[in-house]
Amino acid sequence: MVRIRRLDERMTALHRQGRVGFYGSALGQEAVPVALGLALRETDWVFPALRESSVMLVRGFALERYLAQVFGSDADVQRGRQMPSHMAARAVNVVSWSSCIGTQLPHAVGAAWAMKLRGTGDVAVACLGDGATSSGDFHAALNFAAVAQAPVVFVCQNNHYAISTPVARQTRVQSLFEKSAAYAIPGERVDGNDVLALIRALRERVRDAREGRGPAFLEALTYRRGPHSSSDDPSRYRDEAEARAWEPWDPLTRLERYLEEVHGFAATDRAAVERDVQQEITAAIHAAERVNPPALETLFEDVYASSPRGIPSQLAAREGPAKVC
Ligand SMILES: Cc1ncc(C[n+]2csc(CCOP(=O)(O)OP(=O)(O)O)c2C)c(N)n1
Ligand SMILES: [Mg+2]
Numbered sequence: 001m002v003r004i005r006r007l008d009e010r011m012t013a014l015h016r017q018g019r020v021g022f023y024g025s026a027l028g029q030e031a032v033p034v035a036l037g038l039a040l041r042e043t044d045w046v047f048p049a050l051r052e053s054s055v056m057l058v059r060g061f062a063l064e065r066y067l068a069q070v071f072g073s074d075a076d077v078q079r080g081r082q083m084p085s086h087m088a089a090r091a092v093n094v095v096s097w098s099s100c101i102g103t104q105l106p107h108a109v110g111a112a113w114a115m116k117l118r119g120t121g122d123v124a125v126a127c128l129g130d131g132a133t134s135s136g137d138f139h140a141a142l143n144f145a146a147v148a149q150a151p152v153v154f155v156c157q158n159n160h161y162a163i164s165t166p167v168a169r170q171t172r173v174q175s176l177f178e179k180s181a182a183y184a185i186p187g188e189r190v191d192g193n194d195v196l197a198l199i200r201a202l203r204e205r206v207r208d209a210r211e212g213r214g215p216a217f218l219e220a221l222t223y224r225r226g227p228h229s230s231s232d233d234p235s236r237y238r239d240e241a242e243a244r245a246w247e248p249w250d251p252l253t254r255l256e257r258y259l260e261e262v263h264g265f266a267a268t269d270r271a272a273v274e275r276d277v278q279q280e281i282t283a284a285i286h287a288a289e290r291v292n293p294p295a296l297e298t299l300f301e302d303v304y305a306s307s308p309r310g311i312p313s314q315l316a317a318r319e320g321p322a323k324v325c
Contacts (some may be wrong), residue, residue, distance in 0.1 A: 001255065001275050022231065023084065025031065027222055027224045029051050029226065032127075033058060035195050035199045045094075045095065046124075053097075065089075071086055075090075079302070098137070106144065109150050116148070122210075123153060125152070129158075131157070149215070151210060153215065154185075157222055190218055190220050194251065198220060213237075225247075234321060256270065
């Protein structure tokens with residue numbers, strides 16, 4: 001969680017310096033990606049929403065390649081084709097989310113259904129925010145998941161906002177997990193800032209899905225303490241005292257306190273974690289910034305099975321040597 005927190009801080013600083021075009025921070029919401037990384041098995045699939053991409057790091061994806069996505073460099077597994085902060089990699093079974101809110105949910109259900117038909121015993125996790133529960137895809141996905149009894153666990157981070165819209169202005173329900181009852185999917189609310197509670201709840205729900213008991217819905221109650229993204233200014237629509245009121249519930253502070261009291265975690269241990277994390281991030285940024293963008297002539301690769309008319313001539317028309325794809 002410290003690693004994710006510091007990474008978000010450093011990327012936000014790079015954005016201010018003009019070295020990164022866009023970034024979405026998960027300040028205060030670091031517990032969910034870590035819990036996902038620890039509660040699932042390697043062969044399970046994760047369909048992240050806006051704030052869970054860092055599950056890739058917990059699953060062992062190299063930080064430098066993760067940053068390559070932020071910079072859109074040639075080292076990026078998506079070769080700079082995706083929007084910034086939409087990290088994904090087949091190597092760690094993490095699917096790219098789409099900017100269109102909720103679209104990952106039917107995809108996750110379809111994948112889970114395939115897992116069931118093939119008998120792999122794997123589970124798909126479909127992540128979403130509170131705002132996504134008001135999208136059409138949400139309802140289609142939950143209904144289909146229930147009918148097919150697909151091994152999918154929906155993990156909804158209720159961070160109280162969908163950009164500037166507070167939860168109370170987009171739905172009449174008091175708790176988002178109530179919505180799953182309409183589809184006969186068992187749901188519960190968990191403290192989304194308590195990583196241990198999250199791991200426990202996820203393990204139970206994932207085990208049930210794996211053992212053939214169908215889908216489940218977890219609402220992780222948390223708070224988006226930062227802006228929606230680097231393009232947002234929350235002071236225009238909320239009182240920042242509200243965000244500060246969530247600081248005592250910070251997931252890092254709470255785990256640290258637990259580790260101190262129960263496992264004798266000392267200030268020197270904490271300092272060592274901070275030092276290691278900052279050194280790792282600094283080295284990864286320097287390495288990632290040295291890699292060039294993908295070559296222009298690669299633009300149409302991975303897009304068409306066979307090149308449509310007009311593309312080879314467009315490529316040939318650009319200055320310099322062109323490679324016909
Ligand atoms: C279908 C669709 N409608 C609207 C938007 C604009 N939009 C981008 S992010 C967002 C809010 C998402 O809120 P939530 O699901 O709560 O996730 P959070 O950002 O809080 O993690 C909206 C409305 C969009 N990208 N797609
Ligand atoms: Mg939200």
